[in-house]
Amino acid sequence: TRLTTTLAPWTDSTLPLLARGYAWLPDRMRATHGGPVRTRLLGRPAIALRGPAAIGFFYDERHISRTAALPGPVLDTLFGQGAVHTLDGDAHRARKAMFLALLKDEAGAAALADHVVLQWSEALTGRDGGRRVVLFDETALILARSVCAWTGVPLSDEAARQMAGDCTAMVDGFATLGVRHWRARAARARQEDALAALVRLAREGEELAGDSGTAFEVVAWHRDADGRLLDPHTAAVELLNIIRPTVAIAWFAVFAAHALHRWPSHRDLLRKDADGHYARAFAHEVRRFYPFAPFVGGLAATDLTWQGETIAKDTLVLLDLYGHHHDPELWDAPYRFDPQRFVGREPGADELVPQGGGDPAHGHRCPGEDITVALLATLAAELAALDFDVPEQDLSIPLSRIPTRPRSGFVLTTARQDP
Numbered sequence: 001t002r003l004t005t006t007l008a009p010w011t012d013s014t015l016p017l018l019a020r021g022y023a024w025l026p027d028r029m030r031a032t033h034g035g036p037v038r039t040r041l042l043g044r045p046a047i048a049l050r051g052p053a054a055i056g057f058f059y060d061e062r063h064i065s066r067t068a069a070l071p072g073p074v075l076d077t078l079f080g081q082g083a084v085h086t087l088d089g090d091a092h093r094a095r096k097a098m099f100l101a102l103l104k105d106e107a108g109a110a111a112l113a114d115h116v117v118l119q120w121s122e123a124l125t126g127r128d129g130g131r132r133v134v135l136f137d138e139t140a141l142i143l144a145r146s147v148c149a150w151t152g153v154p155l156s157d158e159a160a161r162q163m164a165g166d167c168t169a170m171v172d173g174f175a176t177l178g179v180r181h182w183r184a185r186a187a188r189a190r191q192e193d194a195l196a197a198l199v200r201l202a203r204e205g206e207e208l209a210g211d212s213g214t215a216f217e218v219v220a221w222h223r224d225a226d227g228r229l230l231d232p233h234t235a236a237v238e239l240l241n242i243i244r245p246t247v248a249i250a251w252f253a254v255f256a257a258h259a260l261h262r263w264p265s266h267r268d269l270l271r272k273d274a275d276g277h278y279a280r281a282f283a284h285e286v287r288r289f290y291p292f293a294p295f296v297g298g299l300a301a302t303d304l305t306w307q308g309e310t311i312a313k314d315t316l317v318l319l320d321l322y323g324h325h326h327d328p329e330l331w332d333a334p335y336r337f338d339p340q341r342f343v344g345r346e347p348g349a350d351e352l353v354p355q356g357g358g359d360p361a362h363g364h365r366c367p368g369e370d371i372t373v374a375l376l377a378t379l380a381a382e383l384a385a386l387d388f389d390v391p392e393q394d395l396s397i398p399l400s401r402i403p404t405r406p407r408s409g410f411v412l413t414t415a416r417q418d419p
């Protein structure tokens, strides 16, 4: 039986959400046995939904609009003002087509993975052993260098470090009001200014170091639905919408390290995995098991009815992603980490939704999912192949914090090579 909880209109859940993090919505959902949860967020009536049918409902463009759905503080940190995330209809389709052409390309994803393998080996293998490395920071830097080279954004060594730090700050600070939030705003402002200046230079005919046909060129010369070039600032926002989330794969990389440390049997399976099938299944299970995007949201475009529930126009509609992946109705033993779930098969579109649901070409589902799986599988295989020790540290993953990760960032010491 499904129940709906209705709260008095003055009960706003913004503070409980900020305080309880990933646990907030699943706890509320438990009380309704997975049924819709009515609440208020940021002073607005809201309803949260979960499950495969809810995904179909949410990703029907006639139901949910994104323009004006995302709060300013989230745009000023995570996505950027004017980002593809905020567009609807034809404007969204034209902008999204640019991302899909750049990111849904097998050869492109493989080339990016090659960059990562090269950067990983320069940073972590073939050096003197006994080095202490914070895996989160090291992987963010490897990913920043790789994606900027691949995108055609030239960076000095110092600028690459700044980019890695700024991209992780943008993700780390979007769901808090404290010091992390202000760091995220400063990081975004700095990188938007730098990339907008590069776009202006390229349009004035300046040759950049990258090859032609790069993502940088495509974004710099992309024409929107109105036939116009993006203004340099919006072009910078969208370049960051490729660079930042690629760097954010560092969150999944430390989760992969956490899983290998807790359940070491997967390490041998990855080491023996000649065709990369197990690494892919492992990457899918990391994306299912560990918390990253808690939910997605939009506004009811019109008065709607969902399984007999009335949802008034402009209600904030949330789709519970984290809870979906731990719902015992949908998963056998959801709290068991088990890549076997995905061995020999790819998950269904609305089965595994850590990066949104539906069809990326017709809705807002992440266009970077193939790249995420390819890079995460690559990093998991590299980690399994590396000989390292894990010193005493705090590996707990606080669910009260969005986004979360092992508190220590996963410290490892590379093994000393035999002379």
Ligand code: HEM
Binding pocket: 084, 085, 086, 096, 099, 103, 241, 242, 243, 245, 246, 248, 249, 252, 292, 293, 296, 297, 354, 355, 356, 357, 363, 364, 365, 366, 367, 368, 369, 371, 372
């Ligand atoms: C959208 C998650 C990696 C580019 C999204 C959405 C989620 C998400 C939840 C929103 C879906 C929705 O609103 O319905 C993630 C996670 C990643 C990741 C957890 C792992 C680090 C990437 C990568 C790229 C990327 C690697 C690009 C290289 C985008 C873009 C959108 C998006 C451009 C906006 C799509 C739209 O509004 O139509 N992602 N993503 N993401 N993601 Fe990702």
